[in-house]
Amino acid sequence: MEKILMKGNEALAEGAIIAGCKAFFGYPITPSSEIAEYMARKFPKIDGVFVQAESELAAINMVYGGAATGHRVMTASSGPGISLKQEGISFIAEAELPCLIVNVSRGGPGLGGIQPAQSDYFQATRGGGHGDYRLIVLAPSGVQEMMDFAIEGFDLADRYRTPVMIMAEGTLGQMMEPIIVREPVIQFYDKPWATNGCQGREPNIVNTLHLSADYLEERNHHLQKKYDAIASREKRAESYLTEDADLVVVAFGLMARIAKKAVMEARKSGIKVGLIRPITLWPFPDAEISKAAQTTKRFLSVEISMGQMIEDIRLAVAGRVPVDFFGRIGITPNPEEVFRAIMQVAEREGI
Amino acid sequence: MAKVIIFAGGFGSGKSELAINYALDRSQYAENIILADLDLVNPYFASRYVRDLLEASGIRVLAPAGDLSCGDVPGLPPEIIGFLRGNDEIIIDVAGDEVGSMVLGYLSRYIKDSDYQLYLVLNPYRPFAQDLDSVMELRLLLEGAARLTFTGLISNPNLMGETNPEMIRNGHQIVSDYAQAMRLPVCHLTVEEKFYHDLVCEYGTILQTITLYLKPEWMQ
Numbered sequence: 001m002e003k004i005l006m007k008g009n010e011a012l013a014e015g016a017i018i019a020g021c022k023a024f025f026g027y028p029i030t031p032s033s034e035i036a037e038y039m040a041r042k043f044p045k046i047d048g049v050f051v052q053a054e055s056e057l058a059a060i061n062m063v064y065g066g067a068a069t070g071h072r073v074m075t076a077s078s079g080p081g082i083s084l085k086q087e088g089i090s091f092i093a094e095a096e097l098p099c100l101i102v103n104v105s106r107g108g109p110g111l112g113g114i115q116p117a118q119s120d121y122f123q124a125t126r127g128g129g130h131g132d133y134r135l136i137v138l139a140p141s142g143v144q145e146m147m148d149f150a151i152e153g154f155d156l157a158d159r160y161r162t163p164v165m166i167m168a169e170g171t172l173g174q175m176m177e178p179i180i181v182r183e184p185v186i187q188f189y190d191k192p193w194a195t196n197g198c199q200g201r202e203p204n205i206v207n208t209l210h211l212s213a214d215y216l217e218e219r220n221h222h223l224q225k226k227y228d229a230i231a232s233r234e235k236r237a238e239s240y241l242t243e244d245a246d247l248v249v250v251a252f253g254l255m256a257r258i259a260k261k262a263v264m265e266a267r268k269s270g271i272k273v274g275l276i277r278p279i280t281l282w283p284f285p286d287a288e289i290s291k292a293a294q295t296t297k298r299f300l301s302v303e304i305s306m307g308q309m310i311e312d313i314r315l316a317v318a319g320r321v322p323v324d325f326f327g328r329i330g331i332t333p334n335p336e337e338v339f340r341a342i343m344q345v346a347e348r349e350g351i
Numbered sequence: 352m353a354k355v356i357i358f359a360g361g362f363g364s365g366k367s368e369l370a371i372n373y374a375l376d377r378s379q380y381a382e383n384i385i386l387a388d389l390d391l392v393n394p395y396f397a398s399r400y401v402r403d404l405l406e407a408s409g410i411r412v413l414a415p416a417g418d419l420s421c422g423d424v425p426g427l428p429p430e431i432i433g434f435l436r437g438n439d440e441i442i443i444d445v446a447g448d449e450v451g452s453m454v455l456g457y458l459s460r461y462i463k464d465s466d467y468q469l470y471l472v473l474n475p476y477r478p479f480a481q482d483l484d485s486v487m488e489l490r491l492l493l494e495g496a497a498r499l500t501f502t503g504l505i506s507n508p509n510l511m512g513e514t515n516p517e518m519i520r521n522g523h524q525i526v527s528d529y530a531q532a533m534r535l536p537v538c539h540l541t542v543e544e545k546f547y548h549d550l551v552c553e554y555g556t557i558l559q560t561i562t563l564y565l566k567p568e569w570m571q
Contacts, residue, residue, distance in 0.1 A: 004478065005363070005511060006477070006478060007362065010362075030394075031395060037450075114394060114421065171395065174393070174395035175567075178511060178512075178513045257569070334567070334568065335568070
């Protein structure tokens with residue numbers, strides 16, 4: 001199959017089109033803007049809808065409206081813009097509207113900078129918005145996965161009637177790799193709940209205001225049941241050389257790829273080190289971590305942040321073994337730095 | 352009169368790598384080489400990140416300075432206009448697409464009076480460079496934004512680490528067909544050093560080798 005050289009942002013946008021995405025609503029922000037630019041260029045030619053909204057708030061509410069019609073719709077932004085969208089995301093989660101929300105993330109807090117970061121982990125996995133809701137969060141680690149996860153993301157969103165987030169570091173959005181362009185998705189889910197014209201049936205209503213206390217609680221139990229089902233079926237991770245590992249590195253996204261190189265180097269130096277790469281950040285693949293905790297002596301969380309995923313690792317480890325941390329922000333650690341961090345832990349702990 | 356060489360094109364066509372390589376090559380023969388990194392759109396993979404390497408070869412680097420080197424706001428190095436009015440050899444690297452070439456529109460009044468070459472860099476394995484209509488549209492958008500006319504094409508067919516000689520041949524043929532349809536010469540065919548010997552007999556002097564400076568080591 002012929003390959004094409006794509007930027008991560010372009011691959012994600014094309015993946016969304018392949019998945020049948022019909023509308024994009026967004027407001028540009030570095031390093032995510034190429035997704036909007038790609039859609040602006042492509043959608044007029046394929047009968048899609050591209051709207052540059054007046055703000056992130058408007059964009060996410062347009063996603064609410066678009067998704068309510070039953071079409072596959074999306075938005076993309078970066079940390080500060082995703083913060084602005086949080087109210088709308090909470091509404092979308094409660095209205096059970098499937099959609100794709102992309103965070104090509106940069107360093108915060110505040111306006112921060114436009115260098116790559118993973119410091120929106122808490123925001124993505126804990127929900128920056130109000131109420132008891134969850135997002136499925138996928139973390140690609142290469143340009144091919146930017147495309148594949150966009151397709152997968154829409155599928156998960158429709159299957160569970162829930163918003164799905166793809167979180168990718170800025171570098172992943174900007175870097176180029178040769179990829180295989182996937183075949184267009186041709187099978188779609190029925191959406192009997194969609195507000196797409198009610199001739200011959202009762203109108204569908206998409207609403208998130210529930211003034212009755214009983215009904216509000218019922219809605220929350222309903223959502224929780226759905227999140228439990230997602231958590232039991234959709235946890236994803238990749239493990240590499242963990243069976244005999246005395247030290248297990250945990251890293252996601254692009255960082256996992258860099259960490260893998262460091263792990264390979266450390267193995268050459270005789271250190272029994274392995275790697276777990278969470279692919280879904282929520283639901284977090286705690287079973288994979290828990291299994292490794294039975295045999296390994298230590299974990300090392302490597303993140304482009306000041307340490308956020310480490311909390312989920314500690315929850316999964318449940319105090320059985322210590323969890324160390326290595327991270328930078330604004331600067332993506334290279335394989336040599338991660339290798340040094342591994343060796344430092346290994347020497348200190350006699351691994 | 353300044354001699355100005357400008358690399359423009361779509362996002363990810365290879366402009367920055369070509370500008371760096373061209374500047375390093377020219378620095379072997381001349382002392383007054385300037386590389387102007389005018390990528391004001393997005394600071395990822397910009398030629399200013401190899402400033403030390405360029406300066407070590409005697410190249411003067413004009414680029415958004417200090418904190419602004421990591422910014423996505425218009426921060427044009429002010430000296431550029433003075434240099435365009437001088438007698439140096441200035442290599443200009445702009446950001447991709449029409450948004451990237453817009454900076455040339457502002458500078459075009461100074462560039463027009465110089466001895467300039469404006470190259471359209473094409474990699475036919477990139478989106479929006481895969482058919483003639485898209486390339487013609489790109490050309491129109493870039494020339495409109497730059498208020499300058501292209502003087503030639505640079506053929507840069509590659510799939511990064513997965514490139515092979517056959518792919519270069521096929522890709523270059525596509526670019527040559529675009530060139531004929533657009534009535535522009537193909538001035539260079541750029542390939543990594545390892546392909547040079549396989550291809551030099553077929554392509555002769557238009558074949559130029561490049562080294563990739565901006566690709567992170569972990570991507571190899």
